[in-house]
Amino acid sequence: MEKLDKPGLFEQARPRLMGIAFRLLGSSAEAEDAVQDTAAKWLLANEETIRDPLGWMIRVCTNRCLDILGSARVSKTDYVGPWLPDQLVVDPEPDLSERLDRTASLTSAFLLLLERLTPKERAAYLLHDIFGMAFREIAETLQLSELHCRKLASRARKLVQSENVRFLPGEARQRELLDLFQVALQTGDLTGLAAALSADADFRADSGGKVTAVTEVVSGRHAVTDFISGTLLAAWSRLRAKPVRTNSGLGLLLLEPLAIHAIVTFGFDASGRISNIFVVRNPEKIDRFLMQSYRVTDQGELQRH
Numbered sequence: 001m002e003k004l005d006k007p008g009l010f011e012q013a014r015p016r017l018m019g020i021a022f023r024l025l026g027s028s029a030e031a032e033d034a035v036q037d038t039a040a041k042w043l044l045a046n047e048e049t050i051r052d053p054l055g056w057m058i059r060v061c062t063n064r065c066l067d068i069l070g071s072a073r074v075s076k077t078d079y080v081g082p083w084l085p086d087q088l089v090v091d092p093e094p095d096l097s098e099r100l101d102r103t104a105s106l107t108s109a110f111l112l113l114l115e116r117l118t119p120k121e122r123a124a125y126l127l128h129d130i131f132g133m134a135f136r137e138i139a140e141t142l143q144l145s146e147l148h149c150r151k152l153a154s155r156a157r158k159l160v161q162s163e164n165v166r167f168l169p170g171e172a173r174q175r176e177l178l179d180l181f182q183v184a185l186q187t188g189d190l191t192g193l194a195a196a197l198s199a200d201a202d203f204r205a206d207s208g209g210k211v212t213a214v215t216e217v218v219s220g221r222h223a224v225t226d227f228i229s230g231t232l233l234a235a236w237s238r239l240r241a242k243p244v245r246t247n248s249g250l251g252l253l254l255l256e257p258l259a260i261h262a263i264v265t266f267g268f269d270a271s272g273r274i275s276n277i278f279v280v281r282n283p284e285k286i287d288r289f290l291m292q293s294y295r296v297t298d299q300g301e302l303q304r305h
Helices: 006-025 028-044 053-076 096-106 108-114 119-130 135-142 146-163 171-187 191-196 221-236 283-291
Strands: 197-206 240-246 249-255 260-268 274-280 293-296 302-304
Touching (some): 006 302, 108 146, 119 135, 119 146, 171 221, 171 240, 171 249, 191 197
16 A cells, blocks of 8 residues: 655645634634644654545544534633634735625634534534535534434534624625724714624623723614723824725734734624624733744635735
8 A cells, every 4th residue: 555645645634724723713822822732742643544635634633623612611711801702814926805705704703603503503504514525524523313314413513603793794894884883983083883883793802811992792782882982092092193004804913012902803794783892902812823824825825925
């Protein structure tokens, strides 16, 4: 039997594994750990017993992520303030607006919705609906029956469809909304921004208790605009804003003279209004954002630069 190029096969699989792991975990650091654990097991595995190398690696990586999710549920209960998924720097080419369906499954709004699912519901849905795996393969991965996996994915799909968060407007609309947000910060006039917010819009900031930030979710259009005008403008009006492309679409880096103060991104409703304002203030998450840059492939994979 011809010897497999095990390192080469793993590097080919890495973008897919990272795409799966990040969607499951919402943390780039934990996703990288899961992928590296998979690499270690793959390089030590007996290749003569493995018929489908990619399927084997996906199975190992997915189950490692499920193990991490089990412990993460405990640690998140001790998290100070709202928890948000990591933001990633993504390659501006090719235009993400041409692949909205797959890229929308990387946004903070979508990943937060997945937090409401059980780990295996999340895995069954992602592997089937996002990555196109057959339920027979998913059943082998999760060590469940095909029927059970179909039910898991169906329950997840109903939640996703009912919440309607898997939506990302075109780039022109995203730029328009960013401009309204910047105008509000620079001038104090929130008229345009208020009109662009959905009635049930919310504002949440992830600081992890490491820096100053609101520790409760601010809910409702009027509450959000009151919070911005009454609290944020005084602190943020002095900051410089720089547009950036992230896994949640176009966002803003709010810059202090020598550091990033925050990463701001949006969630959207189906009419193209802002349904969520997400603010990452946790210094560890900002550091990871600066260190990691990815290209989103046509298959929704994450290929690191």
